[in-house]
Amino acid sequence: MNKLTFGAHSSLLCHCIFACLALLLAERAVAHADHQYAAPQAQDAVQPQQDSVQQIIADRIQQLEAGEKLVVDGHEIASVILLPAIYKEHQYIPIWHNPRAVKQLLGAIRNIEQDGLNPADYNLAALEKLLLRQSRQVTPDASLNAGLDLLLTDSLIRLGYHLSFGKVDPEALDPDWNLTRYVEDMEALVQQARAIDNGTVDRLIKSLRPQAPKYTQLKAALASARKLQQEGGWEMVPGGDTLKPGMSDPRVRALRKRLMTTADMPVADIESADFDATVEQGVKNFQRHHGLEADGIVGKNTLAAMNVPLEDRIDQIRANLERARWALHDLPGTFILTDIAGFKVSYFRDGELVWQTRAQVGRPFRKSPIFKARMTYMEVNPTWTVPPTILREDVLPAIKRDPEYLARKNMRVLDYQGNPVDPATLDWSRYTGANFPYLIRQGPGPENALGRIKFMFPNKHLVYLHDTPSKSLFGKTDRAFSSGCIRIEHPYELAGLLVRNDPNWDQQKVINAVNSQQTMSIGLKEPVTIILLYWTVDFADDGSVIFKNDIYARDPAIIAGLAEDFAFRVSQIFRD
Numbered sequence: 001m002n003k004l005t006f007g008a009h010s011s012l013l014c015h016c017i018f019a020c021l022a023l024l025l026a027e028r029a030v031a032h033a034d035h036q037y038a039a040p041q042a043q044d045a046v047q048p049q050q051d052s053v054q055q056i057i058a059d060r061i062q063q064l065e066a067g068e069k070l071v072v073d074g075h076e077i078a079s080v081i082l083l084p085a086i087y088k089e090h091q092y093i094p095i096w097h098n099p100r101a102v103k104q105l106l107g108a109i110r111n112i113e114q115d116g117l118n119p120a121d122y123n124l125a126a127l128e129k130l131l132l133r134q135s136r137q138v139t140p141d142a143s144l145n146a147g148l149d150l151l152l153t154d155s156l157i158r159l160g161y162h163l164s165f166g167k168v169d170p171e172a173l174d175p176d177w178n179l180t181r182y183v184e185d186m187e188a189l190v191q192q193a194r195a196i197d198n199g200t201v202d203r204l205i206k207s208l209r210p211q212a213p214k215y216t217q218l219k220a221a222l223a224s225a226r227k228l229q230q231e232g233g234w235e236m237v238p239g240g241d242t243l244k245p246g247m248s249d250p251r252v253r254a255l256r257k258r259l260m261t262t263a264d265m266p267v268a269d270i271e272s273a274d275f276d277a278t279v280e281q282g283v284k285n286f287q288r289h290h291g292l293e294a295d296g297i298v299g300k301n302t303l304a305a306m307n308v309p310l311e312d313r314i315d316q317i318r319a320n321l322e323r324a325r326w327a328l329h330d331l332p333g334t335f336i337l338t339d340i341a342g343f344k345v346s347y348f349r350d351g352e353l354v355w356q357t358r359a360q361v362g363r364p365f366r367k368s369p370i371f372k373a374r375m376t377y378m379e380v381n382p383t384w385t386v387p388p389t390i391l392r393e394d395v396l397p398a399i400k401r402d403p404e405y406l407a408r409k410n411m412r413v414l415d416y417q418g419n420p421v422d423p424a425t426l427d428w429s430r431y432t433g434a435n436f437p438y439l440i441r442q443g444p445g446p447e448n449a450l451g452r453i454k455f456m457f458p459n460k461h462l463v464y465l466h467d468t469p470s471k472s473l474f475g476k477t478d479r480a481f482s483s484g485c486i487r488i489e490h491p492y493e494l495a496g497l498l499v500r501n502d503p504n505w506d507q508q509k510v511i512n513a514v515n516s517q518q519t520m521s522i523g524l525k526e527p528v529t530i531i532l533l534y535w536t537v538d539f540a541d542d543g544s545v546i547f548k549n550d551i552y553a554r555d556p557a558i559i560a561g562l563a564e565d566f567a568f569r570v571s572q573i574f575r576d
Contacts, residue, residue: 056146058092072147072154075126078566079157086153094149102131104201105156114219115209116318117162121566122155156201158566163208166325168561169569173554176461178371179327179531180571210328218324218537221545222317225310233310234261243298245280248273255279255298258306259286288540291342291548293477305547313547319558320537327533335529336375336494338465338486340368341536341548343479345465345488347497355497360468360479360487367552368484370534373457375465376527378495380510381444381519382454386411387462390483392433395440400428410443444519452514453491455498456521457530465530467491480551486532498524 061084064070070077077083086095096102109122130148137144170177209215228234237254252273259265265282280296287294290305298306333350340361347355362368366389386395398405406413406423413421421438442448451467461484468487473479481487488494492514496507502525513520536555538546 052142053094053146053149054092056142057087057094057150060146060150061087061092070150072123072151073126073130075123075151077150077154078568079154082157083150083153087150094145096149096152101201102152104205105152105159106131108202108205109155109159112159114223115163116218116222116321116562117167118562121162121167122159123151124155127151127155159205160208161568163205163325164329165569166322167566168322168558169571170326171571172569173557173561174370176369176371181329210324212324212328212331214539215321215324215328217539217543218317218321221537221539222314222321224545225314225317228261229310229314234258236307237298237303239303242300243275245275245277245296247275249275252279255283255306259283262286262289264289289544289546291477291546308547315559316547316550316555317537317545318562319555320535322558322562323533323535327531331531332529334526335531336465338368338530338532339538340370340486340532340534341551342538345486345494347494349497355493357493358474358479358489360470360473360481361551362482362484363480364552366483368482368486368532369461369463370532371459371461372529372531373459374527375455375457375498375524375530377456377524378498378510378522379454379456379519380513380522381452381517382448382450382466383444383519384442384449386440386442387483388433391436391440394483396428396431396433396436399423406440410445410447411440412443414439414441444517450485451487451491453495453510455491455494455530463532465491465494478549478551495522498526498528501526 060070064077064080064084070080087093106124106127109119109124109127112119112122127148130144130151133144134141134148165181171180235254235257237258238251240249240251243249243251243255250273252275253271255275256265256268256270256272256279259279259282260267260270264285265278268278283298283302284294284296286292286306287296287302290302292302292305331348333348335348337346337348338344338359338361339346343359343361345357345359346353395405395411402408405411413423413426415421415438426438444452446452447469449469450464451469453467455465457464463484463486465486465488468482470481470487471489473481473487474489492507492511495510499505499507499510499522505522510522513522534552534554536548536550538548540546
C-alpha cells in the first residue's frame with residue numbers, strides 16, 4: 001500500500017500568514033545583529049535613519065492606496081492590498097531587520113525553479129541588486145532601504161501565494177472548477193502564524209507547499225529531468241518501418257541509446273543493430289512508463305513518445321506541479337480520487353491507498369469534467385434517462401435508422417410526468433433533440449448503459465461513477481470511451497468499501513440486492529468526498545515516472561500560464 005500524508009493547514013491563505021510573519025519578524029528583530037547586508041551605523045544615527053525610512057514607507061503606502069503604481073528599482077509592487085495592510089498595522093516600521101530571514105527568502109527564491117516556478121516572478125534580480133547596493137552604502141540611503149524593505153515583503157507575498165494557490169488560475173481555464181479553497185477560520189490562521197515566531201522563513205515557505213508525497217515526487221522528477229538535460233538529453237530515434245523483436249536494423253542502434261539514456265534498459269552493446277530480448281524488454285519498460293501497450297514493438301505511437309523532446313517532458317512535469325498546488329492542499333483523510341488521464345479510480349482511507357481499479361472516462365469530444373462532490377448513496381439496478389447531448393447526437397439518429405432500436409435497448413418513451421408514450425405514434429423525422437418533448441429512459445438490466453450499480457454524487461454535469469456492460473474495454477490501454485461518466489471495472493468492491501461500517505450492508509448484500517432485479521437506493525452511512533482530477537504525470541509503485549497522454553490537451557494552457565508575468569488571480573479566496 002502507498003502511504004500518503006497531507007498537511008492539515010497548508011492551504012490557509014499565505015497572504016494573512018505573511019502579514020503576521022512580517023510583524024513577528026519585526027518584533028523579534030535583533031537590533032545589533034551582524035547584518036551582512038547593511039553597513040554599520042553610528043548609534044546616534046540609528047533613530048533618525050529609522051524615522052526617515054519609516055516616513056518614506058508611509059509615503060509609498062499612501063501612493064499605493066491612492067491607486068497609483070509603486071515601482072521599486074523598475075519592479076512594480078504587486079500586492080496592493082495586503083502589503084499596505086501589513087505596514088499600516090506596524091506603523092510603517094521596516095520589517096526586514098533579521099538577516100536570517102532575508103537570507104532564507106533569497107535562498108528560497110533562487111531555488112524556486114525546483115518547484116517549476118520562475119525566480120523572476122519574485123523580484124530576484126532587483127533584490128540582489130538592492131542588497132548589494134545596501135551592503136556598499138557608506139551613508140545610509142533611506143530611500144534605498146525603504147524600497148528594499150517593501151520589495152522583500154512583496155516578494156515573500158508573491159512566493160507564498162504561488163506555493164499555496166498556484167500561479168495559473170484554474171478557474172480561468174475551467175469555469176466549472178469548484179476546488180477553490182477559502183479562508184474561514186481567521187483565529188486558527190493567526191495561531192498558526194504566531195507559531196512562526198519559533199521557526200524560520202524557510203520553514204514557513206516549506207509548509208506552504210502541498211504536503212502530499214506526490215508533490216515531492218514531482219519535484220524529484222523535475223530535478224532528474226533537468227539533470228538529464230544538462231547531460232545532453234536524448235537523441236531522436238529515426239522514423240521508418242515498425243521495429244520488432246528479432247529484426248536487425250541500423251535504427252536499433254539509436255533505439256538502444258534512447259532506452260539506455262532513460263534507464264529503460266541496462267547499458268549494453270550500443271553498436272549492435274539487433275533487436276534482441278534485452279532491447280525488447282527495454283521497449284516494454286519504456287511503454288509502461290508512457291501509458292502505452294507494453295508489446296515490445298516500436299510502432300507509430302511508441303516512436304512518437306520516444307521522440308518527444310526532453311524540454312516538453314520538463315514542461316509536462318511543471319504543469320503537474322501546478323496542478324498539485326491547485327488541488328493537493330487539505331485533502332480529507334478518506335476520499336475517492338478519479339485520475340481522468342490515468343484511467344483509474346482510487347480509494348483512500350485515513351490518507352492510505354486501500355483500493356484501486358481501472359476506469360473508462362469521457363472521449364475527447366465528451367470530456368469528463370474536473371470537480372469535487374460528496375457521494376451520498378448508491379443505486380442498484382438503475383434506470384438511465386438519456387441526457388440531452390446523447391439524445392441529440394446518438395439516440396435520435398439511431399432511432400431514425402433502426403425502428404427496433406428502442407426495443408432492443410430496453411428503452412421507453414415517457415412524458416415529463418412519467419407516463420409512457422407509444423413510439424409508433426411519433427414522427428421521429430421531426431425531432432432534432434432540442435425540440436423533443438419527451439424523455440427516453442432505459443430500464444434496468446445487464447445491458448443498461450450504467451450497468452448494475454451507480455454511485456451518486458449530485459453535480460450539474462450529471463457525471464457519476466458506475467458499472468458498465470462494456471467490460472472488454474477495460475483491457476485497452478487508452479480508455480477514453482464514455483460520454484463523460486466514469487465507468488469502473490470492479491464496482492462491487494467499491495460498494496463493499498463504502499458500506500463497511502453499516503451493520504445493514506456488506507458487499508455480498510449489495511450483490512444480492514443487484515440480483516433481486518429491483519431498483520433501489522442504498523444510502524451511505526458515511527458519505528465520502530469524491531474528486532475528479534487530471535494528471536499527465538504519475539508514478540509507478542517503484543517510484544519511476546509515468547508520462548501519460550494528454551488526452552484532452554490541457555497541459556499547453558498551464559505551461560503558457562506559467563510563462564506569463566506575475567499577477568494575482570481575480571477569483572475570490574476569502575469566504576464572505
